[in-house]
Amino acid sequence: MPELPEVETVVRTLEKQIKDQEIIDIIVRYPKMIDGSVYDFKKRLIGQHFRAFHRRGKYIIFEMDDFLLISHLRMEGKYFIQDSREPMSHHVHVVFQFHQNKQLRYHDTRKFGRMEIMEKNADLSMFHNLGMEPFDETFNEHYVYEICKNKRVPLKTLLLNQSFVAGIGNIYADEILFACRLRPGKSCQRISHKDAANIVFYTREVLSQAILAGGTTIRSYTSSLGVTGLFQLDCKVHTKKICQSCHHEIKVKRIGGRSSYYCPNCQK
DNA sequence: ACACTGACCTGCGAGC
């Protein structure tokens, strides 16, 4: 389940692996993966080079010569860089062919990932209704408090809302709320200014620690593992049974349709 | 305008 830190790791890794590679052919084995016509997708991308690598929320943005190639990994998407003579898993759905038998292969067991092409001058600030990046200074205590005071949804649901802040998924939402000592089910409108400040601080803290941890996997990167971050590397509550802080039993509750882990003793 | 639900997918584990 790649979230912001994993996507960031993938972007940085791919930059090292395929920068300036030219696409000489594309094989689309599962057309629904492509937003729009596969014919246009191939026609526009063949002959283009991977020039720059960006991330917006959980989206990977490949800057090509004349277009932006946008890729979302959803739950299980992975990129592999392999030789075209290596056997190909049937979970590989899109293949970008480079020179010298080199390929970028998109692997996705559940076929949830999507790719789309946008014009190079497209405004990405609002695309897919994405909210601000967690590391932007506009994501601050004032913003969080003002949004929260008019919302009745649980805090967890708000953190997962990509138009509130982009890049947080189920795992890090649980970890951030644990670090804040706030229950995932707590109503947004009941938080204090101090809670809002904590949400900002710990969102950045948890995400940047995870990016740091994911970054270490770049060094141990092997093509057989795919280009992916090490998620769940340092979870304190998510999927845990016992609280590492107070040894109380961790509770699991469905909030907003997602399983949410929290310590009823540490989180109020 | 806001809030909630189901569909999209496949693999895996529990229960019978």
Added chain:
DNA sequence: TGCTCGCAGGTCAGTG
């Protein structure tokens, strides 16, 4: 052993 069922989760369309 082999089957069915439910769950995992990010996003978006559809409904209330």
